[in-house]
Amino acid sequence: MVGVLFFSSSYAQENRTTFGLFPEASLSYKLLKNYSITHKFESQHGLYDTENLNEELEYEHTLTDLQTFIGRRISPFVKVDIGYQYRIEEGENTHRTIQQVSILQRESSYRIGHRVRVDQTFFKNASLLFRARYRIKGQIPLQGDSLDNGENYLTVSNELIYMIQSGEDDLENRLTTALGFYIDDKNKFEIGLDYRTDDYLVENRFRHRIWLKFGYYKTL
Amino acid sequence: MTYYLRLLFIIFSVTYGVAQEKNEIEKRVKKDEIPKQAKEWLKDAFEQKRRTKWYYQTDGVKEVYEAKLKQNKHLHSVEFDLKGNVENIEIKIKENEIREEAYQGIFDYFKSNYTRYSLKKIQIQYTGEADDLEDLIDENEIENLVINYEIEYYGKTDNDNILWEGLFDANGKLIEKRSLNLKLTDNLDY
Numbered sequence: 001m002v003g004v005l006f007f008s009s010s011y012a013q014e015n016r017t018t019f020g021l022f023p024e025a026s027l028s029y030k031l032l033k034n035y036s037i038t039h040k041f042e043s044q045h046g047l048y049d050t051e052n053l054n055e056e057l058e059y060e061h062t063l064t065d066l067q068t069f070i071g072r073r074i075s076p077f078v079k080v081d082i083g084y085q086y087r088i089e090e091g092e093n094t095h096r097t098i099q100q101v102s103i104l105q106r107e108s109s110y111r112i113g114h115r116v117r118v119d120q121t122f123f124k125n126a127s128l129l130f131r132a133r134y135r136i137k138g139q140i141p142l143q144g145d146s147l148d149n150g151e152n153y154l155t156v157s158n159e160l161i162y163m164i165q166s167g168e169d170d171l172e173n174r175l176t177t178a179l180g181f182y183i184d185d186k187n188k189f190e191i192g193l194d195y196r197t198d199d200y201l202v203e204n205r206f207r208h209r210i211w212l213k214f215g216y217y218k219t220l
Numbered sequence: 221m222t223y224y225l226r227l228l229f230i231i232f233s234v235t236y237g238v239a240q241e242k243n244e245i246e247k248r249v250k251k252d253e254i255p256k257q258a259k260e261w262l263k264d265a266f267e268q269k270r271r272t273k274w275y276y277q278t279d280g281v282k283e284v285y286e287a288k289l290k291q292n293k294h295l296h297s298v299e300f301d302l303k304g305n306v307e308n309i310e311i312k313i314k315e316n317e318i319r320e321e322a323y324q325g326i327f328d329y330f331k332s333n334y335t336r337y338s339l340k341k342i343q344i345q346y347t348g349e350a351d352d353l354e355d356l357i358d359e360n361e362i363e364n365l366v367i368n369y370e371i372e373y374y375g376k377t378d379n380d381n382i383l384w385e386g387l388f389d390a391n392g393k394l395i396e397k398r399s400l401n402l403k404l405t406d407n408l409d410y
Contacts, residue, residue: 028406034381040410069410076374076383076402079409102409104402106340108295113408137408144247144275145288147403151247155407185404217407 015206019048020062022194022211029220031070038081040067044211063089069098077104085119096121109145113137115159127166135159139180153180155190161198172198176213186219246277254285255304261350262287262298265357291357297343308347309356310370315339322369325392334375340383341372366390372400 024042031037044062069083083098100117114136121129137157141147154177161172178192194211251259254274262272272289284307287298295312318326330337346356348365355361367390374383386397 026406026410028404038406038410067410071409073381075376075381079405081409100409102405104405104408106402111403111408113405115409139408146244146246148245148247180407188407190407215407217404217410219404219406 015050015208017048017050017208017210018046019210020044020046020060020212022213024213024215025218026215027218027220034073036071036073038067038069038071038083040069041065042067042215061090063087067098069100077106078102087121092124094121094123110138110140113139129163129165131161131163133159133161135174141182147182149182149184151182153182154178155180155192169201170198171200172196173200178213178215188217190215190217244279246275249274249276249285254287255300255302257304258285258287258300258306259304261300261304261306261354262289265354266291266296267358296357306350306353308345309353310343310345313342313344315342318342318344318369319367319390322367322388322390322392326369326371326388327392329386329388329392329394330373330375334377336376337373339371339373343370344368345370368395 022042022044024040026038026040028036028038041064043064046060046062047058049058049060065085065087067083067085069081071079071081073079079102081098081100081102083100085096085098087094087096096119098117098119100115102116103114105112105114115134117133117135119131119133121131123129135157136159137155139147140154140156142152142154144151147153157174157176159174161174163170163172174194174196176192176194178190181189183189191212191214194213196209196211197207198209199205199207251272251274253276266289272287275286275288277284277286283302285300285302285304287296287300289296289298297310297312299307299310301307345368346353346362346365347368352364355363356365369388369392371386371388372383373386383400383402384397385400387395389395
């Protein structure tokens with residue numbers, strides 16, 4: 001009995017798994033020719049965590065991010081953005097600056113978005129956290145070769161994140177898949193799973209996070 | 221939590237109602253729904269067995285069926301009216317496959333109108349009678365057919381940075397062009 005308890009707790013220590021809900025919404029609008037603004041809200045709500053001894057469902061507001069980006073379209077296929085994020089989290093709310101380039105690749109029936117992003121997070125009593133990330137996201141229509149109003153699509157994405165803070169670095173991976181509802185070009189709804197793993201470079205620790213994600217993308 | 225779900229549901233249902241006015245539709249259709257005449261023409265022209273995908277398309281005014289298939293490593297799109305009469309054939313080609321008569325004119329147009337350009341998709345379009353279109357496919361013979369080029373290109377001028385679809389005639393003269401709006405990338409960028 002003691003052995004089982006010991007095993008399960010040490011497993012939980014090294015291999016932590018959490019599950020939760022992850023609503024997000026983005027609102028974009030044009031500012032001037034070629035310039036646009038995007039506000040994004042995303043929020044993580046933990047429901048299950050193997051580190052809680054009893055492993056019961058327990059609701060916890062994990063964090064909420066408020067982001068704003070100013071983007072400039074360089075060509076129909078390339079867009080650059082600078083952004084700012086305010087994170088509301090237990091302990092300390094943080095500020096983050098973000099820079100990104102997104103590139104659209106079109107194929108006959110599907111399209112792929114490449115996103116290269118760097119961000120810097122500022123803490124009161126800790127040094128700067130720097131991250132470099134690359135995301136590839138495919139969008140495939142489910143009815144026919146082109147996405148028309150009222151049709152559905154599938155998205156699959158993977159993002160690799162390298163981070164470094166005070167000389168210690170780590171990797172995180174985010175794999176997502178979602179079903180998208182293409183109401184029209186200015187209104188899209190996606191629901192799916194976001195599977196995140198991190199602590200790749202930290203010894204004796206590995207974390208899995210699974211989020212049920214639902215996001216609304218609105219453009220004015 | 222239920223608050224978010226309810227909020228999302230409300231936004232979703234409101235916008236869904238607004239978005240009912242569709243114009244362009246393209247969807248896959250089953251082979252059974254295609255008029256016999258169209259299937260027969262296709263079988264006569266493209267003799268070998270080919271995997272064909274059928275689509276229904278409308279821009280709100282004109283309705284057509286379209287067959288997409290590959291022949292000689294080229295993607296062919298064959299358009300039929302709803303009764304099954306073949307109307308035109310579009311074949312996806314590479315830059316160096318543009319016929320000589322048109323090549324000069326097309327590239328002169330690009331060079332003189334844009335500081336930078338790149339061709340994204342080129343289709344040669346043949347329009348004509350069913351028999352002549354059939355000869356094009358099975359005999360490689362061009363007779364009584366109107367040839368146009370539909371070219372999707374990106375052209376940069378000092379003021380503009382736009383993706384276009386231009387229609388050029390057999391001699392490479394621009395007939396018309398329209399700007400293409402790419403679908404928004406908000407869900408790919410953020």
